[in-house]
Amino acid sequence: MPSTLLIGYDVERVSGRVPGEKWVGQPVPENATAVFLERIAEVHGELRVPATIFMLGRNIEKNLRALEKCVTTGMFEIAQHTQDHYPLKTIIEEDGSRVYLRGLDFDAIEEQIAKPMELLKKYLGIDCRGVTAPYTYYRGLSDRPDILDIIDRCGLSYVRSYGRNSRDYFPLSWDVQPFRYERQGFPAILEIPIQGWIDAQWRHDNGWEKTEEYFNFLTGQVDRIKDENICWSHVQHDWTSILHDKQLHWTEKFIAYASKSLTTKTHCDYYRSVMPASAHDAEVT
Numbered sequence: 001m002p003s004t005l006l007i008g009y010d011v012e013r014v015s016g017r018v019p020g021e022k023w024v025g026q027p028v029p030e031n032a033t034a035v036f037l038e039r040i041a042e043v044h045g046e047l048r049v050p051a052t053i054f055m056l057g058r059n060i061e062k063n064l065r066a067l068e069k070c071v072t073t074g075m076f077e078i079a080q081h082t083q084d085h086y087p088l089k090t091i092i093e094e095d096g097s098r099v100y101l102r103g104l105d106f107d108a109i110e111e112q113i114a115k116p117m118e119l120l121k122k123y124l125g126i127d128c129r130g131v132t133a134p135y136t137y138y139r140g141l142s143d144r145p146d147i148l149d150i151i152d153r154c155g156l157s158y159v160r161s162y163g164r165n166s167r168d169y170f171p172l173s174w175d176v177q178p179f180r181y182e183r184q185g186f187p188a189i190l191e192i193p194i195q196g197w198i199d200a201q202w203r204h205d206n207g208w209e210k211t212e213e214y215f216n217f218l219t220g221q222v223d224r225i226k227d228e229n230i231c232w233s234h235v236q237h238d239w240t241s242i243l244h245d246k247q248l249h250w251t252e253k254f255i256a257y258a259s260k261s262l263t264t265k266t267h268c269d270y271y272r273s274v275m276p277a278s279a280h281d282a283e284v285t
Ligand SMILES: [Zn+2]
Pocket: 010, 012, 081, 085, 133, 134, 135
């Protein structure tokens, strides 16, 4: 059985804060979100490959026309990446740059999840079904039933929060596959982990300009897992994708290559395909 590829774009540029340009080590275009959305709509529209856009809430109103254009292609699910891009859990990397990031105070988390849902509904009529948690975490939200309770109350169906290994770093093994938060009391919420390397970290560690090498790394992963009948949620960002490649040439090449041997879906369609019908009843309609 072919494996399934879920492509998810975290669209998040906030001038002066996301990404930290000191960490990137070079300037990142301030208009990365607008440039990316414009071009990615064309790429997926032409290739007819589905993907999910995880939009930062605070940038929704500024990019309505571009988001509408993405929706019009029929290829995109629009979901969210929280309102302002603060970590929901504390990160303590034991490898690489050994980044430490303090998690957001619990009382502030609900607004960060609820606000983008309101905005997507108000401006685009979209029922948001999922969230990518900023920075991702070891074990996702397995150890945070209090945050899962918020996710559940807000009516989300899936979270994409497990992207780091036990050293709070990368890569995350493909052995970590989507799972339901059943033990925590939320059997209708699916975790869809991001395996391998988050694109930003691979490219930070190996060189931002090495787009050809990164492309080869990704296609190598496609070849390795294509017949394993597993799920791979791949992440790219607005700003990483356009850095050294404004026209998204290598992104386009990667999608064309991967979609030949992997089944491609939006995260939301994947949720529907693997969850029992009883879980769908809880969906916000
Ligand atoms: Zn992010």
